[in-house]
Amino acid sequence: MRATRVYCVFLVIVWCVCSSGNLEVELTTPADGSLVGGRVAITADVSATYWTDSVHIFINDSLSFSESSYPYVFSWDTYPLQDSSRHTMYAIAYSSDKDDAYSDTISVTIYNGATIFADDFEQYVAGDYPWLNGWYTIWDGAGDDYTYIEQGVAFGGSSSFKLRGLDDWPRTDGVDLYMVGVNKLTYECAVMIPDYSYTGALLGFYVELDPTLGTVVNGVLFDYADSTVHVRGTTNYSTGFTWQRGTWYLVRVELDYGNDSMDVWISDQQIASNLVAAPRDTSHTFALATEYGINGSVNYDELSIYEHD
Structure with a gap:
């Protein structure tokens, strides 16, 4: 009987630890303020994939990418864009168990030349x-x-x-x-x-x-x-x-x-x-x-x- 009580308490403790904290999302590439060209990998990282239902990436406030499983990587084609143009991007991680998470907004400048x-x-x-x-x-x-x-x-x-x-x-x-x-x-x-x-x-x-x-x-x-x-x-x-x-x-x-x-x-x-x-x-x-x-x-x-x- 004593072993049973210890087992039950252990399960409660594990559940509490796993349930604590907030979901977070961050854009890890490209670097904020960087000069980019060609095909650019926009990578989002979340603090807990098991809380994450999907990740959306927005470029210039328009939805450009949606993914429901890790890794969250979008290949952004910058070749059609004008050199020296500036673009902003951010990510949102959606969760049914936690509050949705928003990354910081970053900006990049385009250069492809010829x-x-x-x-x-x-x-x-x-x-x-x-x-x-x-x-x-x-x-x-x-x-x-x-x-x-x-x-x-x-x-x-x-x-x-x-x-x-x-x-x-x-x-x-x-x-x-x-x-x-x-x-x-x-x-x-x-x-x-x-x-x-x-x-x-x-x-x-x-x-x-x-x-x-x-x-x-x-x-x-x-x-x-x-x-x-x-x-x-x-x-x-x-x-x-x-x-x-x-x-x-x-x-x-x-x-x-x-x-x-x-x-x-x-x-x-x-x-x-x-x-x-x-x-x-x-x-x-x-x-x-x-x-x-x-x-x-x-x-x-x-x-x-x-x-x-």
Whole structure:
């Protein structure tokens, strides 16, 4: 009987301890007063997740994000915003057991310069998918288990983005760009097909033809069949440039939308000049892919897309 009383008292004490205190919420990133650009991770932290039903993040007093489970992280796209513009944000944690909690309001200033999008794939955990920077799956290929951030294989830094496709299902991942008013655009990206991989690589602007078919325009194809680089503007053009597996190549494409033309370099060697390019509004989705019809992996790194004069 004595043991039973002690057990009951213990339960009451634990309940009292767990029930005490107030729910609190704080924005831990970005820092108040900081200069930010690109995709910004807005992170909210709560004092007790077991009291928290949901967390809402407000930017400029408008609801921008809602999440009911930890972690509470919102990827904020600042590329469409004007440089030097100032923006405020705060979080609210809602609870059915406690009073709702409000974070302090912080402010940040935007600066992107000429950059439209950039990703060096260094900010992610190895094995994760880079959704935080706006990437999403277009075609599954071998599936999400085989498309991830690979540590120890890189053109610059220590990580790259590895994609794997199948014979009948390429892997394609894209990111949507804000391109209003862009007249001249350059993109650079490092590409490597591993020694063990018998496939090609394709990067450029993705166009969906129907729900089961797509293509890439204003892009570059590392063709597996002939081991040469092809350029895709509005049509396919074989450059005769030979590539090898296990070697990193830095692709640079300059697009002049005013003249619908494109120039292409591979590792500082110009391989195409003044080819006919698709108009800007054909696609605002930039994509990385494995070549259709062949099972294999491709690594991409150091992607940068920017306006040029």
